[in-house]
Amino acid sequence: MDWELRTLLIELKEGREVTNQLMNHLHPTSSHQTRQLLLDKILCSYEKALSILNWNGFDVGTKPAVNAIESCRSIDHSSPGSEVSDKREVFKKRKTSSGLAEQVRVCSGASLDNPIDDGYCWRKYGQKAIHGSNFPRGYYRCTHRHSQGCLAIKQVQRSDNDPTNFEVKYKGRHTCNQASQFAGTFIPVPVESREKGNHSRKRQHQLDEKLEGLDNRNRKDVFPSFSFPFEPEAVKNDSFIDAIRENSVMGNLSPVFISPETSESNYFSVSPCCMGSFESDLTDIISDPTSVTNSPSEDLDFSSLDKLEFDPNFPFDNPEFFS
DNA sequence: GGAATTTGACCCGC
C-alpha cells in the first residue's frame, strides 16, 4: 500500500468518525458552533482525500473549497523524496517552490496567547504584505542556519477568514541539532518553563504586532522532544489517548506528550520536518481538542476520541511512510 | 556587545 493510499484511507476513516460525532451532536442542546466545527472537519477530510486523488491523476472535477481548506488542521504538500536545495547561488535569486519539500499546516484555534508552536527556534528574516490578504506574511528561517547550515524555513500567515487560524508553510528540512533533539529521548518541559528564561524576549512593538495579527511567541519556543509509544498496542492503550487529551485540554498547541516511562527501545521520535503526513495527522489528533478549547464551542465531546481507530498493523516502523 | 527583529530595497518568476 503506497503512501497516498494510506493517507487517503486515514482521511476517509476520519471523515466517517467525525460524521459519527456530528450525529451525536444533532440534538438541540448541542451548540451550533460544535456542529459547524465538525462539519468543517468532515469537509477537510473530503478535501484532503480529493486532493490526494487529484495528485494521482484523477480528475476530481472540483476545486477545494476555501473554507474547507482553512478548516483543515493540516494539509500536507510534501513531495516525497524532494530535498532542500538552496538555490540562492546567485545573489537574491528567488527560490521557487518546486524542489522544496513543503508542508502546509493550518493551525486553527490558536489564540493570540497560544500561537503556533512547532518546537523549533526560528529567526524572522522578513515580513511581507500579501496581495489580497489582510495580514502580512512572516518569513522565518532556522536559527541555526548559519551555525549549522540548517536550511529549514517557514512562512506564517494569519487567515483572513478566521484570524485564529495560522497557515504555516514549512519548506526544507531541519539539519540542525534541534532535529536530532526531536529524535532523542523525550524530556517533558512544562509550558511555563518554555516561556521563561532567555526565550521571554518581550518588546513593545511585538505586542503591537500581536494586535496586528502575527504573534511573536511562535518565533522562539523551546520545545520538548516528542515521542510516542512505538508499539501499536501501546498506541491503542488508553494512556496514550489520555495523555494526548490531557495535554490538549491544557491548551497547549504543542504536542507536549508526557510518556509514562521513557525508554529508547519503546519509544521513537520523529522530527517534525520529516514526519510528512503522519505528523500532520498526529497533529490533527492533538490539536483539535485544543482548538475547541480555545473556541467558544467547549462542549465538544472528547469521548469520541476514544473511538479513534488505530490500525494495529500500521507500519510505524516503515521509514517509507515518513519520507 | 551579541542576538533578534524590523523594514526598505532588491531580485526573480510570471
Place this chain on the structure above:
DNA sequence: GCGGGTCAAATTCC
C-alpha cells in the same frame, strides 16, 4: 509591471 521571497542595514532588547 506586479507580487512574492530574500537580503542586509538599522534598530531594539537583554
